[in-house]
Amino acid sequence: MCSAVSDASTRASLRMPEAIVDAHHHLWRLSSSGVQYPWLQDAYDPNRFMLGPYEALRKDFDVVAFRRAAESAPVVASVHVEAECARSQALAETEWLHSVASEGLPSAVVAWVDLLASDASDRLAEQAAWPLVRGIRFKPATTRSPDHPRVIGRGTLSDPGWSVALERLAVHGLSWDLRVPYWHLEDAAAVVADSPKVTVILEHAGLPWDRTDEGLAPWRRGMAALAARPNVFVKLSEFGLRNAAWDAVENGRIIREALAIFGWERCMFASNFPVASLRVTYPILIQTFADALSHLDDASARAVWHDNAMRVYRIGPS
Numbered sequence: 018m019c020s021a022v023s024d025a026s027t028r029a030s031l032r033m034p035e036a037i038v039d040a041h042h043h044l045w046r047l048s049s050s051g052v053q054y055p056w057l058q059d060a061y062d063p064n065r066f067m068l069g070p071y072e073a074l075r076k077d078f079d080v081v082a083f084r085r086a087a088e089s090a091p092v093v094a095s096v097h098v099e100a101e102c103a104r105s106q107a108l109a110e111t112e113w114l115h116s117v118a119s120e121g122l123p124s125a126v127v128a129w130v131d132l133l134a135s136d137a138s139d140r141l142a143e144q145a146a147w148p149l150v151r152g153i154r155f156k157p158a159t160t161r162s163p164d165h166p167r168v169i170g171r172g173t174l175s176d177p178g179w180s181v182a183l184e185r186l187a188v189h190g191l192s193w194d195l196r197v198p199y200w201h202l203e204d205a206a207a208v209v210a211d212s213p214k215v216t217v218i219l220e221h222a223g224l225p226w227d228r229t230d231e232g233l234a235p236w237r238r239g240m241a242a243l244a245a246r247p248n249v250f251v252k253l254s255e256f257g258l259r260n261a262a263w264d265a266v267e268n269g270r271i272i273r274e275a276l277a278i279f280g281w282e283r284c285m286f287a288s289n290f291p292v293a294s295l296r297v298t299y300p301i302l303i304q305t306f307a308d309a310l311s312h313l314d315d316a317s318a319r320a321v322w323h324d325n326a327m328r329v330y331r332i333g334p335s
């Protein structure tokens with residue numbers, strides 16, 4: 018697969034991309050960055066993670082490791098999404114990422130701020146002062162499963178503070194990376210409807226974890242509800258499942274469905290590495306996408322691979 022990605026003639030015949038913006042990945046240097054990641058460095062709980070046991074992630078994953086994992090995939094730019102460091106160190110993570118950007122990646126940063134906190138405006142100003150910061154990820158509180166009774170209160174999608182919180186993002190020129198499982202997509206669409214001025218990027222294609230017809234029905238409804246909002250984009254990322262091996266055919270079908278719902282103009286390729294490496298290698302991920310996008314013309318495919326992320330995350334010419 019490495020040679021297939023690097024060989025120009027093979028790339029053309031397989032409709033492999035000439036240039037990739039990876040719109041969602043993580044970096045950490047546990048040994049020396051000075052930033053703490055409790056989920057990676059504290060007591061290990063194999064049941065806490067969405068993909069199950071994650072011991073393989075508990076090691077350095079810096080720019081060199083990313084390039085090694087990507088092999089010869091033509092990644093020309095990338096977006097780093099906050100990696101759940103100790104929350105008191107969110108600004109330190111941003112500072113560290115700027116220090117490593119001279120190595121070629123990342124090209125943009127999605128940082129962390131508690132958008133519902135009383136000091137959110139000050140914390141947003143601190144993050145926005147860093148030149149690569151383009152957005153914020155602050156995850157809404159969600160239920161454990163679609164059958165779990167909905168909860169209300171601070172941080173849930175019923176919290177009335179979201180409207181003001183998203184207005185603050187727009188004031189600072191920052192986007193919102195939205196991460197919720199598929200059973201909360203319609204709830205999220207209701208929140209987004211009140212904030213048309215902020216760019217919202219749905220992560221991980223809405224996490225369609227239940228691939229049965231019954232499970233995909235609410236995912237489709239929620240995706241359509243979000244797609245009805247022109248300020249919402251979607252990252253086609255993280256199709257791994259907790260108790261299943263990587264299925265390129267099935268995952269390709271989900272990619273094509275998401276494309277049909279949002280349109281190629283609002284979809285972005287993203288790897289979610291190193292997390293996705295628990296289920297798939299980077300070359301196989303690229304091949305899965307190349308097959309799934311094969312029905313698009315060259316310009317539309319390039320938009321998904323490269324152009325849309327460059328525009329949405331305001332990345333300079335690569």
